[in-house]
Amino acid sequence: MxxxxxxxxxxxxxxxxxxxxxxxxxxxxxxxxxxxxxxxxxxxxxxxxxxxxxxxxxxxxxxxxxxxxxxxRVRETDLTVPVRQGGWWYYGRSIEGSQYGLQCRAPLADEDDWTPPRLEVDVEVPGEQVLLDGNVEADGHEFFSLGAFSVTTDGARMLWGVDTQGDERYTVRVKDIATGEVLPDELEGIAGGARFTPDGRFILYSTVDDAWRPEGVWLHRVGDPTRERDVEIAHEDDESFWIGAGFTRSRAYLMIESASNTTSEYAIIRAADVPRLVEDPASVPRTTLWDRSEKVEYSIDHAVIDGRDWLYVLHNRDALDFELMRVPADEPGARGEVVIAHSPGTRLESVDCLRDFAIVEYRAGGIPRVGILDYTTHEVREIAFDEPLYNAGSGGNPEWAQPVVRLSYGSFTTPGTVFDYVVSTGELRELKHVEVLGGYDPTxxxxxxxxxxxxxxxxxxxxxxxxxxxxxxxxxxxxxxxxxxxxxxxxxxxxxxxxxxxxxxxxxxxxxxxxxxxxxxxxxxxxxxxxxxxxxxxxxxxxxxxxxxxxxxxxxxxxxxxxxxxxxxxxxxxxxxxxxxxxxxxxxxxxxxxxxxxxxxxxxxxxxxxxxxxxxxxxxxxxxxxxxxxxxxxxxxxxxxxxxxxxxxxxxxxxxxxxxxxxxxxxxxxxxxxxxxxxxxxxxxxxxxxxxxxxxxxxxxxxxxxxxxxxx
Structure with a gap:
């Protein structure tokens, strides 16, 4: 007006x-x-x-x-760098004139190849499949947000969650990718982040209460047209806590987290036992590493070292800026072994365990940093960058056995850059540098x-x-x-x-x-x-x-x-x-x-x-x-x-x-x-x-x- x-x-x-x-x-x-x-x-x-x-x-x-x-300044028609998962390379497309992106994939040509293909916007990608077009989903709606996107381990089915109101409550649907058939599943009003279980038979999701607090974790049988048979496998009664769940990258464990802003608690369930949760939740053994203790925060990931399962625990018990320890998965009550000792002023923020190493993200001197943890020596090798001010982090690393680490990097003057870090050699490979049209010169x-x-x-x-x-x-x-x-x-x-x-x-x-x-x-x-x-x-x-x-x-x-x-x-x-x-x-x-x-x-x-x-x-x-x-x-x-x-x-x-x-x-x-x-x-x-x-x-x-x- x-x-x-x-x-x-x-x-x-x-x-x-x-x-x-x-x-x-x-x-x-x-x-x-x-x-x-x-x-x-x-x-x-x-x-x-x-x-x-x-x-x-x-x-x-x-x-x-x-x-x-x-x-x-924006290259409106573009592609993201492909991420390998299973037998496919997954990536996104943006198209000039379209508000929303497309979720795509192309088949892997060589199982031993971890170097993503260099895709060109004007060159046809062999075997490309468009899994989801956000513009189609948004048609007829003034608002559109994608709050979940998951593909089964075998690549056969996908789920996606959509919010068309802006209230962060999503409706999740399921599709058979090969046939294009949309299955009868329709999960309405749930929280974001729904995903398949590793076997693809169930959907793991959370519900929220009237105060928008995630309060329950549920399992839904894929193909079921209603939620009547869905099973709540965990519920959080304390209104100061929320609850959520996910699988370790190894797909060996289901982790159910209850947390407040200052306190956390994890229930650990073997992924192989998840189908039994649907039949009789009480019969499935759960392990709690530490019962909730006020102002003690921790997170857990899983690694296998010399054939033994270990739980890597990042925590702040008597460690203001957090410490990393590990305990045997079969002896969670055992005394923990310190892996990265607490160092005041160096804030350990996350640890992601892969098969052969772990990715450690931490903060020192006001700058976010990324390092690689050697499981044997406990040494952390920091990935160095030249600029005095920058932002670096890991992302797009879904595979348990991958030999490379996908990184995102940028600064106030350097547009977003994607790297693969080859852990065995220390080589940092630039995969894509976001182009700024119009003659931008960072100097x-x-x-x-x-x-x-x-x-x-x-x-x-x-x-x-x-x-x-x-x-x-x-x-x-x-x-x-x-x-x-x-x-x-x-x-x-x-x-x-x-x-x-x-x-x-x-x-x-x-x-x-x-x-x-x-x-x-x-x-x-x-x-x-x-x-x-x-x-x-x-x-x-x-x-x-x-x-x-x-x-x-x-x-x-x-x-x-x-x-x-x-x-x-x-x-x-x-x-x-x-x-x-x-x-x-x-x-x-x-x-x-x-x-x-x-x-x-x-x-x-x-x-x-x-x-x-x-x-x-x-x-x-x-x-x-x-x-x-x-x-x-x-x-x-x-x-x-x-x-x-x-x-x-x-x-x-x-x-x-x-x-x-x-x-x-x-x-x-x-x-x-x-x-x-x-x-x-x-x-x-x-x-x-x-x-x-x-x-x-x-x-x-x-x-x-x-x-x-x-x-x-």
Whole structure:
């Protein structure tokens, strides 16, 4: 919608509702907006969208320019690097003009060949089969997300799970690949990640409760048209825990995990016994390595060494940054043997066991790293890369006996690159380097890491990337786009972005503040930004912004901040703490009404989240602490807020649309220039489809450029 002048600002009715906890009565004027299906609520959201569209109508030419810039950098018709599984090479295709990709495979020519074929988009692939066309699946739907895709070990059947609402509940179907027949199986409303059992006779899947918590693990007989005979093989009654299951890469064991944010427990079942679970679950022996113990996390994988089965256990018992040990599979209660000792500051993140070696992923110095573990010597050989800032990880390694390790690599300036690492020789083979069309030269751009002192003296890592032709970032005040997250031990690692080039090419410096609460610097970094240390995340971000201003990198009128989800909480908090430091703030699916949400155990994921934020329902001190920083609770009178754009989705089940809707309404009470855009058919990740996603990013960038005075 475009108009010659902006529409009138939507003003939400004030309908006070008193919330009472711990002797504190709070009048919430906008809680009525939570009634998602109410006609007045829908009308208000539509009015917000129309108002936002009218306010940014003048940016339409810029949005189209940005969209075309992004699109012009992408090779729209392309193929992924094939991954070997069974007798096939599996890969994806993208086709110019199509929103979604195709899942394909081609037969293996030589069983001894682990070098993937180099496929060309304009050359026919012998024996190619298109297993799934996302565009066909999405036809007739405004939203489409693939939440499961699995092929039986023998390659005969496939399953796929689809969400067309954005609520992360999937419908799974099964197909006979040779005949094309779609079997009568239809599993509706289940969690993502459904898969076949190794023998292909059953589907392993999870169900969720009303709070979207995975609560049960089930087995379904392939070919059964109903779920009446499905068997629940595990159930998690504790509302602070979720449950899930999967098979080891060796296909020897089924692992059923129950976990909270801080505690985990595994039940181990031999895969050969899985068919018996359907007939009589109680008759099948289960082994629990360690019973759940508060704040003890562990994960298990399986290896066979000199003919003996071993369980490799990655854990944090008396090891803050985790330790790797192993125990005999037939003596799970035996004293464990340390394989990789705990080393403070080096966070062990995952161990994946293959037949002849294990892949170890860990983090040191704020950089993710990958190494190969020798089962005999226990030595870890790190796979080295040249750039000082990069992101590397394993992926696409489904086979137990493969002699190579598939790796993904990238940095702020290096587009995504796929390698095979030959373990026996140490050779690193580049298989594909994502091409950026239009003459991109990575040497035109620079990246570096700063260490910024926080108020308490802690050094906060800050990553910068910029275009060199505009000079070094510290040479003159430049427009800065400062990004942050800082929760759940999630790290914001260096990564390439097609869309970001549109910023860098206009002289903007992109920066990431790796604040406490994330995982960049190990488990202690996370612990010092959660629960009653949560404010550190916010003050770290403010200290970084102030440093960039004080050192001449930028000025407040030339700096925008961005964060999404829990990073949206960060945005709302810093808007209240230091509104004078920013010209604009983009908050994507922002968790800005945190106290209201975490007080209500009936809302999705609330009880699980108490280990991240605290339990304000039962603990008055947590209530007071969260109330002191929750953005909606702390909107300030008498200050000038930066321009704010809040993006949300009606069907988001992780951060409900009502949070930014209430926040924007409250901000307007104090005169803030705040816009709300609510996608009416999308989920937590925003719109679906690559072209839609590019247009959404162009919308956000155009708004940021307008804030920075770069919209001309």
């Amino acid at each position: 475009t108009t010659d002048a902006p529409l009138a600002t939507p003003i939400a009715d004030r309908r006070p509702l008193v919330r009472s906890h711990h002797g504190d009565d709070v009048e919430d004027r906008y809680e009525w907006l939570r009634a998602k299906d109410d006609a007045e609520v829908r009308a208000h959201l539509e009015a917000e969208n129309a108002y936002t569209d009218s306010r940014v109508a003048h940016l339409e030419p810029l949005r189209e320019t940005l969209f075309q810039e992004i699109k012009a 035109d751009y620079g990246q570096e890491r700063l260490w910024v002192p926080a108020t308490d003296g802690t050094l906060i890592p800050v990553s910068l990337v910029w275009k060199r032709s505009f000079g070094a970032p510290e040479d003159a005040a430049r427009p800065v786009h400062l990004y942050g997250y800082g929760s759940y031990e999630h790290s914001i690692d260096p990564g390439f972005s097609y869309a970001r080039l549109s910023e860098l090419d206009r002289g903007i410096v992109f920066a990431v503040a790796h604040v406490r609460g994330g995982g960049e610097m190990g488990r202690a970094w996370y612990e010092n930004g959660k629960l009653t240390h949560k404010r550190n995340s916010f003050t770290d971000f403010v200290d970084v912004a102030r440093f960039l201003v004080d050192r001449g990198y930028t000025t407040p009128d030339r700096m925008v901040a961005e964060g999404g989800s829990a990073g949206g909480l960060l945005m709302g908090a810093v808007a209240n703490l230091a509104p004078e430091l920013f010209a604009g703030i983009l908050a994507d699916v922002p968790f800005v009404d945190a106290l209201t949400t975490i007080l209500d155990p009936s809302l999705p994921l609330t009880v699980i989240e108490w280990e991240e934020w605290g339990d304000p329902l039962h603990d008055a001190s947590v209530y007071e602490y969260m109330k002191s920083y929750s953005p909606y609770e702390n909107v300030r009178e008498g200050v000038t807020y930066p321009r704010i754009l809040a993006m949300t989705s009606l069907n988001d089940t992780r951060v409900l649309y009502v949070e930014p809707a209430k926040w924007v309404a409250r901000l307007r009470e104090v005169g803030a220039d705040a816009l709300l855009r609510c996608e009416m058919t999308a989920g937590h990740g925003g719109v679906s489809g690559r072209y839609n996603a590019w247009r959404e990013r162009a919308f956000q960038l155009a708004w940021m450029f307008d804030v920075l005075g770069l919209a001309e």
